[in-house]
Amino acid sequence: MSTLLRLATAGSVDDGKSTLVGRLLYDSKSVLADQLDAVRRVSEDKGLGHVDLALLTDGLRAEREQGITIDVAYRYFATPRRAFILADCPGHVQYTRNTVTGSSTADVLVLLVDVRKGVLEQTRRHLSVGRLLRVPHVILAVNKIDLVDYSADAYEAVAEQARALASGLGVDLHTIPVSALAGDNIVERSERTPWYAGPSLLELLETLSPEDVADADFRFPVQLTIRPQAAASGFEEYRGYAGRISSGRVAVGDEVVALPSGRRTRVVGIDLFGEELPDAVAPLSVTLRLADELDLARGEVLASGTPVEPTQDLDGTVAWLGMRPLRAGARVLLKHGTKTVQAMVRGVHGRLDLDTLTPVAAAALELNDIGRVELRLASPIAAEEYASSRTGGSFLLIDPQTGENLAAGMIRATNVDAFAAGDQLDWVI
Incomplete structure (x- = not known):
């Protein structure tokens, strides 16, 4: 094939x-x-x-x-x-x-x-x-x-x-x-x-x-909780979590952790269009059944492998796509996987000079600029560094009023404090 x-x-x-x-x-x-x-x-x-x-x-x-x-x-x-x-x-x-x-x-x-x-x-x-x-x-x-x-x-x-x-x-x-x-x-x-x-x-x-996303750690952003009623659908009543496997593979019996809550459970069933599968691999879209009835909402992540520490602070590199400049204090929506949270830009810490390919000081990002920003989120996400995971380390910034995509972002680091003095230009892509 x-x-x-x-x-x-x-x-x-x-x-x-x-x-x-x-x-x-x-x-x-x-x-x-x-x-x-x-x-x-x-x-x-x-x-x-x-x-x-x-x-x-x-x-x-x-x-x-x-x-x-x-x-x-x-x-x-x-x-x-x-x-x-x-x-x-x-x-x-x-x-x-x-x-x-x-x-x-x-x-x-x-x-x-x-x-x-x-x-x-x-x-x-x-x-x-x-x-x-x-x-x-x-x-x-x-x-x-x-x-x-x-x-x-x-x-x-x-x-x-x-x-x-x-x-x-x-x-x-x-x-x-x-x-x-x-x-x-x-x-x-x-x-x-x-x-x-x-x-x-x-x-x-x-x-x-x-x-090869199949060989990476298992990550499954939940899109929808499915609870078909037996009388209406003809299926046995159960609770399943539907979504697309963004990376890795999963099998019946595997232990997974729900993020950001940190609760652990086991996979007891994998369904695809009414058919039960023994295992599934990225990028397949499936429904997972779990041993415990967890209260999982859209945007939460089932994971295994390398631990992920949920965070509300991000250090990221963004390609700014908005017509108006991005400045510190801007309030945006951040979309990560299937989860969308409110966020605030705590700082703009330079942009890439495309002639010299070196970072230069910048208080704002203009259309098509590539720059480094610091973000504070209203609620935690299961963020990963982009260098290790293109799926877990990417995000979008969205205008909360118009729904327009403002930036494509890549996570450099998580759980960061305010940037130290003198660190503003010390960055690479």
Whole structure:
């Protein structure tokens, strides 16, 4: 059985992300005939001498009119070796928030650069976001290699520039010379780059390993308490807790702890659509039956393995997505797993300078800034450090009045006191 790989594309405006995605879908024979016919007609109407494969992903009318990607476009395709979920993210700085969304669940980030322009500020921003979100694999696709006559020197100059940047961030980077328009090194290795001995983009994507959440500690955020009545449903009356296993595995007979209460119990049943299972593994959605009748509400977590200490104080790094600046004293909602709690920003402790990749002083975070904040929560959550768990260490900040997502956050530390003097700039992603 093929494994599922989630990938996201990112890059600066006009670097060719949508064209690369379209080429990947087309050359892997993942485009339906009617889709291709529609794209061909639109290309002819625009007076192009070729089929504009970018139209396979730029589905919004505003995107086609402006020639840029605005929304995150999700596409599903498969090869004999693997199934893929692909998120084509915007390149314009105004839509960096959408890039954060598309990359948040990705196993691989494919970052495009124009070989003629090299590494730009938006390249730095996207690579920083990839590091911030702990995306396991990053691929640099040096695009438009056909426009420099397939020059090995031009490719290597850009690749070396990117490797130096990635090294400073601690990112393991793969680099590939490609032409999304001509199809070089996208699905098949190109004869026009004999100096490149590595795999094509698709060959590399088929061999990279996705993040294995099944081998992590068991975590089960409760979404709903289910109590079917025997007379109405025909089932034996029982109490079950429904949700999605965010990490790890569980079996009947396992001891689990309910967080934040700390009460312990055993799993006596695992149900899936009326069928009883002996065990279950992430990311399966199931209903768990417990030996004891615990009063579990939405947002509480059943866990085993490494202990988790519930906390009301967080030290986090956030990618700020709100139009208005974030300042100390702001009151927000924090969503962690299935739990939403009130929170207050106790302090803003610097932002990342994307030119130097070093923290600088900042009293507020502006749109698309990446910065460090200190939060105080109204009630405890089962928080984990993002470095050890992407699921248990991530959160959202939400506007309590409008419900708008304000920030994507990553937990650096829990149970922290007020920041010590002089510590404001002493942080890394």
